[in-house]
Amino acid sequence: MKIAVARETREGEARVALVPELVSKLTTLGWRVAVQPGAGAGALHDDEEYVAAGAEVSEDALADAALVVSVGPLDVGTVRSLPAGTATVSFLPTGQNLDLVADLRDCGITSFAMELVPRISRAQSMDALSSQALVAGYRCAIVAAGMLRSFFPLNMTAAGTVPPAQVVVLGAGVAGLQAIATAKRLGAVVKAYDVRAAAAEEIRSMGAVSIDLELETLEGAGGYAREMTEERAARQRELLTPYIAAADALITTAAVPGRQAPMLVTAAMVEQMGPGSVVVDLAAESGGNVEGSVAGEIVRVGHAQVWGGLNVPAQMPGPASRLYAQNVVNLVTLMTRAGGDGDDEAAFAPDFDDEIVAGSCVTHGGEVRHEPTRQALEGTPA
Structure with missing residues (x-):
């Protein structure tokens, strides 16, 4: 045999x-x-x-x-x-x-x-999807920290105080939770959002702030989120915009196997981020959570560098x-x-x-x- x-x-x-x-x-x-x-x-x-x-x-x-x-x-x-x-x-x-x-x-x-x-x-x-998502989530946070030309943690010195990086994570599945945990371990202030109600407690358990947009939750089969209407998606993007504009680093991880990734962030939202900001789109290979992201490439949208994930676990x-x-x-x-x-x-x-x-x-x-x-x-x- x-x-x-x-x-x-x-x-x-x-x-x-x-x-x-x-x-x-x-x-x-x-x-x-x-x-x-x-x-x-x-x-x-x-x-x-x-x-x-x-x-x-x-x-x-x-x-x-x-x-x-x-x-x-x-x-x-x-x-x-x-x-x-x-x-x-x-x-x-x-x-x-x-x-x-x-x-x-x-x-x-x-x-x-x-x-x-x-x-x-x-x-x-x-469950190989989960095991590989664990690796990808960790890698995303490391990429964001490496691209950001600033500290992730708070630093208080005799020469002054360097504030911690503000990180927003969209999607709190296995990859998103690992990205949150890694960014927190590196000392960043992390806020995260997921459309599933159960995710809020998991986000808080990682030491991050759960963003509450006061919208209908979207639990689906197999632990994944179900698809949202375009009206709800537009309202969600509107409510997320100020959080993204204030972020030094944005990490997006929302994907469902076999389906195109949901578009969570428009180019106009990214353009509101400040100079030197970083966007890491783990879902770029399946269509992208961020408008304009390209799998395997770094592109510039406004002031931000947008990193598109390509076979991230293999990295x-x-x-x-x-x-x-x-x-x-x-x-x-x-x-x-x-x-x-x-x-x-x-x-x-x-x-x-x-x-x-x-x-x-x-x-x-x-x-x-x-x-x-x-x-x-x-x-x-x-």
Whole structure:
């Protein structure tokens, strides 16, 4: 029973789907672990580390593998080279990869998408969206502090007092809360806003001030916010404007997987920020929370520098890989039937009656099992 760790092909992707320290967790289950050469290089894990941990390193690692794990989806050429019945585990944003999903279906590949793991208590240890958002939120605060040409903390000296930076964070999910916590640890005065009522207490628990706009709250399914009307969005932008104008740094983190990020901040709002101000838009890759932000670039809007996030977790590939690999190992463990003690040999045996397995499966047995993706491929409305 062989599991293969694929080398990432996306430009700028430095993470790896399995780190050496977790190899033993799979070999203990009965897996033989094979790794493509250089797969861990971006996360500072060389091939020798994998060999020392009990894995084999080979350019042919994917050959005869029952399961192939990666961070990003496999490329089309790799998918078409896999035998029917092979399984894959990776992030797989289906809406952006419909042609690839069709190939996975037609090649008889069983594919699991880490972003589709249900947000239920039993699946928390497999929730790669949350683990990677943790990394991204931390990184956002560090970027804001690095770009701001002033102190984050209060400094009182014989030469005078330097006031602390004023930071506003929009969105208080995992990424937003980590951005708040990091900015607070750096000494900034932090205010934050989220459309969900439950977020106010979480914001305050991090030591920040929860901004109350006295608007209707928007709790949605799976812990995400539901979409707002344009009238409410306009009123929200109007009420947020003075908070943003007074901020030295603005960090926006509002996003929902598979959907375009909500536009929270217009260019006109950013133009009211003072000289030297900084905006960090974590959602730039999915459309952006800030008008004018560009993923992977720094642009100027008024007096502010606007940093657009692009694959932000990969900018901290060490911890991001360690967390993601643990998520993958936990999911693979759920789908592995243990052997020994006179029973059958260990085997990869996903139980499609299990809520986690069924929820995260995109293709299996020549069919698209994820209904929204199937409807998108067939051109029918969801």
